[in-house]
Amino acid sequence: MRPISLYNTLTRSVDPVVPLVPGVISLYTCGPTVYNFAHIGNLKTYLFQDLLKRTFLAGGYQVRHCMNITDVEDKIIRDSQADLSPDAGNPERFAAMKALTDRYTAFFLEDLAALGILPPTYTPKATEHIPDMIRMVQELESKGLAYSRDGSVYYRIAGLPQYGRLARLDRDGMKQGVSVDADDYERDSMQDFVLWKAAKPGEPWWDSPWGHGRPGWHIECSAMGISLLGERIDIHSGGVDLIFPHHENEIAQSEGCLGHPWVNSWVHGEFLLVNGEKMSKSLGNFYTLRDLQAKGYDPRAFRFTIQSNHYRKVLNFSFDGLKAAEQALKRIRLFRKRMEGEGLPGHGEWKASIDPLERVQTAREAFWTALGDDLNTPEALAALFTAITDLNAQDDRVALTRAERDAVLAFLIETDAVFACWPHEEVETDTAVAALIERRKAAKAARDWAEADKVRDRLKEMGIVLEDRKDGTVTWRKA
Numbered sequence: 001m002r003p004i005s006l007y008n009t010l011t012r013s014v015d016p017v018v019p020l021v022p023g024v025i026s027l028y029t030c031g032p033t034v035y036n037f038a039h040i041g042n043l044k045t046y047l048f049q050d051l052l053k054r055t056f057l058a059g060g061y062q063v064r065h066c067m068n069i070t071d072v073e074d075k076i077i078r079d080s081q082a083d084l085s086p087d088a089g090n091p092e093r094f095a096a097m098k099a100l101t102d103r104y105t106a107f108f109l110e111d112l113a114a115l116g117i118l119p120p121t122y123t124p125k126a127t128e129h130i131p132d133m134i135r136m137v138q139e140l141e142s143k144g145l146a147y148s149r150d151g152s153v154y155y156r157i158a159g160l161p162q163y164g165r166l167a168r169l170d171r172d173g174m175k176q177g178v179s180v181d182a183d184d185y186e187r188d189s190m191q192d193f194v195l196w197k198a199a200k201p202g203e204p205w206w207d208s209p210w211g212h213g214r215p216g217w218h219i220e221c222s223a224m225g226i227s228l229l230g231e232r233i234d235i236h237s238g239g240v241d242l243i244f245p246h247h248e249n250e251i252a253q254s255e256g257c258l259g260h261p262w263v264n265s266w267v268h269g270e271f272l273l274v275n276g277e278k279m280s281k282s283l284g285n286f287y288t289l290r291d292l293q294a295k296g297y298d299p300r301a302f303r304f305t306i307q308s309n310h311y312r313k314v315l316n317f318s319f320d321g322l323k324a325a326e327q328a329l330k331r332i333r334l335f336r337k338r339m340e341g342e343g344l345p346g347h348g349e350w351k352a353s354i355d356p357l358e359r360v361q362t363a364r365e366a367f368w369t370a371l372g373d374d375l376n377t378p379e380a381l382a383a384l385f386t387a388i389t390d391l392n393a394q395d396d397r398v399a400l401t402r403a404e405r406d407a408v409l410a411f412l413i414e415t416d417a418v419f420a421c422w423p424h425e426e427v428e429t430d431t432a433v434a435a436l437i438e439r440r441k442a443a444k445a446a447r448d449w450a451e452a453d454k455v456r457d458r459l460k461e462m463g464i465v466l467e468d469r470k471d472g473t474v475t476w477r478k479a
């Protein structure tokens with residue numbers, strides 16, 4: 001297994017990752033709150049986590065990956081309940097919440113597929129783990145780390161000596177006995193945070209020892225992480241905005257219950273800016289993946305834009321940058337095609353000739369050394385691009401043999417296992433067609449005939465003819 005080091009927010013240093021179970025990495029990544037489309041800043045985080053996971057897989061490890069779906073939360077309730085009458089019953093409130101979250105979960109999974117993000121081993125929904133959350137809150141109460149008030153339950157942060165360690169908070173700033181109900185708040189209001197929220201009128205609720213209510217956002221991840229990955233986890237990851245309060249609170253809840261350290265490495269990805277500014281709807285610089293697709297950009301070019309940048313550096317997204325990524329990708333894809341084909345004969349000797357096999361081996365070592373050093377993608381890609389320059393020049397003068405071309409191809413396939421941006425082209429068509437067929441199936445199931453027709457037209461443009469079989473399956477062929 002290849003050694004891999006990551007910057008650990010807990011220690012503030014790049015440390016080698018030594019899995020708890022040899023050869024197996026347990027990875028928890030905070031998933032989306034499904035009340036809207038993911039924006040490109042959210043997607044930056046999921047893309048860096050996919051690269052992290054693929055680097056371990058390529059290094060010979062198994063990865064047990066859990067990514068939660070937050071399907072009960074303040075904003076979900078706000079948006080899903082708005083049109084209901086004040087005297088709607090709880091089943092009706094649940095149905096409205098589920099309709100909204102199912103819809104955006106499906107869109108989210110479509111985005112992940114379009115970006116080539118590998119599906120997690122587990123994708124639990126918060127609403128499927130309410131009993132686990134209630135049990136944890138009870139455990140914290142029994143240990144004196146939580147107290148209830150007016151049907152809500154709060155974490156007593158003064159009770160946990162390590163509270164504030166991850167975010168390096170000054171414990172003197174702790175507001176003892178003051179509690180906060182919102183799930184998200186600023187560093188300077190370090191307070192007792194909410195674990196269980198009493199239901200207000202017009203909100204969906206579960207029964208609990210404290211009356212009708214629902215879980216706070218932070219307890220959701222602790223409960224799902226422990227129940228699916230166990231009491232000790234190798235890596236927990238999210239965007240830097242989650243360090244405080246979300247991850248600090250996850251540690252407090254989990255370690256408060258377990259009585260021992262929970263996560264070995266905390267790994268955080270930096271922000272994305274658009275043209276140097278924070279993305280916001282009011283500035284008109286707010287984009288989803290669908291916005292980029294509608295402008296005709298390949299989702300894989302967006303993936304490449306994100307991955308060419310080191311995950312711990314702020315990425316300044318621009319359409320010029322996206323176009324440059326498209327060009328860089330085109331270079332690798334054309335090179336792959338060239339290596340898949342045969343060299344042109346008759347170019348003869350070249351006094352600057354290199355040994356292609358040696359050249360590939362040098363690039364391979366540099367590539368994996370860079371990725372193993374805190375996922376240094378800019379350096380890994382530099383190793384790949386200089387090899388492409390050298391090998392193209394060589395192939396211009398002295399055509400590479402079939403065996404040499406195959407060695408180069410093996411390296412390209414190996415590197416694509418991490419970047420997922422330069423596949424063999426026919427494979428790409430197959431995946432795109434399969435995704436569109438699925439989308440059409442979903443549209444038909446939802447009786448959205450206009451959407452189903454639109455997808456069929458899109459396939460027609462791609463030169464694909466669909467054949468609906470009597471048994472309900474769909475086959476396709478090139479026209």
Ligand SMILES: [Zn+2]
Pocket residue numbers: 029030031221246250
């Ligand atoms: Zn989380």
